Amino acid sequence: MSAERVGIVGLGLLGRGIAACFLGHGFEVVAFARSRQRQAEARPHIERMIGELVDQAGFDTRLRTDWPSRYQPATDFAALRGCSLVVESVVEDLAAKREVYDSIEPQVSPEMVIASNSSALPISLLQQGRRHPERFLGMHWAEPAHATRFLELIAGEQTSEPALQTAAALARRLGKDPSLCRKEMPGFIVNRMGYALYREALHLLEAGVADAETIDRSMRNALGLWATLCGPFRWMDLTGGPELYAKAMAPVLPTLSKADQLPAQLRKLVDSGARGIANGRGFFNYTPQEAQEWEDLYRRHAWRVTRLQNEYFPMPNKQPPSTEREQKLESLGYPLNRQAPEGPLVDAVAIAGNLVYASGQVPFDGNKLLACGKVPSQIGVEEATRAAALCAANVLRAVRARLGSLERIQRVLRLTGYVNADPGFTDCHLVVNGASNLVREVFGEAGRHARTALGLAQLPLGASVGVEMIFQLKD
Numbered sequence: 001m002s003a004e005r006v007g008i009v010g011l012g013l014l015g016r017g018i019a020a021c022f023l024g025h026g027f028e029v030v031a032f033a034r035s036r037q038r039q040a041e042a043r044p045h046i047e048r049m050i051g052e053l054v055d056q057a058g059f060d061t062r063l064r065t066d067w068p069s070r071y072q073p074a075t076d077f078a079a080l081r082g083c084s085l086v087v088e089s090v091v092e093d094l095a096a097k098r099e100v101y102d103s104i105e106p107q108v109s110p111e112m113v114i115a116s117n118s119s120a121l122p123i124s125l126l127q128q129g130r131r132h133p134e135r136f137l138g139m140h141w142a143e144p145a146h147a148t149r150f151l152e153l154i155a156g157e158q159t160s161e162p163a164l165q166t167a168a169a170l171a172r173r174l175g176k177d178p179s180l181c182r183k184e185m186p187g188f189i190v191n192r193m194g195y196a197l198y199r200e201a202l203h204l205l206e207a208g209v210a211d212a213e214t215i216d217r218s219m220r221n222a223l224g225l226w227a228t229l230c231g232p233f234r235w236m237d238l239t240g241g242p243e244l245y246a247k248a249m250a251p252v253l254p255t256l257s258k259a260d261q262l263p264a265q266l267r268k269l270v271d272s273g274a275r276g277i278a279n280g281r282g283f284f285n286y287t288p289q290e291a292q293e294w295e296d297l298y299r300r301h302a303w304r305v306t307r308l309q310n311e312y313f314p315m316p317n318k319q320p321p322s323t324e325r326e327q328k329l330e331s332l333g334y335p336l337n338r339q340a341p342e343g344p345l346v347d348a349v350a351i352a353g354n355l356v357y358a359s360g361q362v363p364f365d366g367n368k369l370l371a372c373g374k375v376p377s378q379i380g381v382e383e384a385t386r387a388a389a390l391c392a393a394n395v396l397r398a399v400r401a402r403l404g405s406l407e408r409i410q411r412v413l414r415l416t417g418y419v420n421a422d423p424g425f426t427d428c429h430l431v432v433n434g435a436s437n438l439v440r441e442v443f444g445e446a447g448r449h450a451r452t453a454l455g456l457a458q459l460p461l462g463a464s465v466g467v468e469m470i471f472q473l474k475d
Helices: 013-024 036-057 063-070 094-107 123-127 161-173 190-206 212-226 232-238 241-249 264-271 288-312 324-331 381-403 428-447
Strands: 005-009 028-032 071-074 085-088 113-116 136-140 152-155 179-181 349-352 355-361 409-420 450-456 465-473
Touching: 005 013, 013 028, 013 036, 013 063, 036 063, 036 071, 036 288, 063 071, 085 094, 085 161, 094 113, 094 123, 113 161, 123 136, 136 161, 152 161, 190 212, 190 264, 232 241, 324 381, 324 428, 349 381, 355 381, 355 409, 381 409, 381 428, 381 465, 409 428, 428 450, 428 465
Parallel strands: 005 028, 005 085, 028 071, 085 113, 113 136, 152 179, 409 450
Antiparallel strands: 136 152, 349 355, 355 465, 409 465
């Protein structure tokens, strides 16, 4: 539903990422901020995030130029009329959020879902005094909001099941893997576990067990190894099981911090005005250049982690938006959903650094193998040329399935074509032209490539032709 309209109230760090996420998936966005200065500050950030969706996630390149036509800055709550959902992402303060709801509710229909991007406030508290409390829920995003799969949906005491399911369906349309929290608990799931971790890290720091750098490095080298792949319960199962962990945890649990007040070190930093990389002072000190380098590194890392998660745990029934290259491939008669079957022993696509190696494909049309036999005695050159184009299409389908989008390809580096040739046949290059021409049609100048055309005595399954390719990924 490309013209569906949503509202974002608050254009801070997360609000502008949420806006970019909706824009990237074809929604119209009404972006509310009281200050025109905040509106102006948000726009270049949103533009940069849209660029990341194209460069890192393979979204259609036309997104760079068409998103402003679907983006409506607003300083009046009346602009939210006609939205199917509003996400509130203002400061984590109960009074401030209630003031916003007081302004939203008169402007929107009773059925419209209102979601709070709260990181810890109880949703039931936010529902109190509302005209239609059943349509309020929590929608907890993580930074960078446009890149991660994370989204927590939290039901308050009065949240209706239809509102929760509407939000869950919308989350999946945005490429999220939503966690539904049906029972309220301060901090929900991720922040509650995170705060316990941060409290213990501060306890170790204040007790003199290790300095901040050492604690950070230890966690990076341990937790960083497995958290992308599995959560705590799977990790315990993989590394010894409940019995082992019960024995190991029993003597340690009584020694863990049980503090119910902010740790002294954290309070000291807060009182000194430390705001992390925002002003260069936190648990570490940062020059402006160092702060920017850490922020850039984190964003690159977030995209790599998301790609790994998409590889390990593909989203069910989730296809990325069709891009210009993919639309071109389909217009040439090669539907994206007719992938060739993958063999049991090898991967159709392998990635090393910024290179993509695509295994040889033969002329399968879905599960049906076409064009078997020798060229030209059993399969004519014209038919074999069409079969070579089909092989190239199968390569592109496999690459898209692995990468999520053909827009992630910077250029085609090499194409090798194999022809099941009769002895003395010297026109293998003409047959392989079918593959090369298709690649150029789909990629344009980025499809220029080095090429080899080889005649062989036999090909797998008796196929008349086969094609393999090497691609370069965008940075």
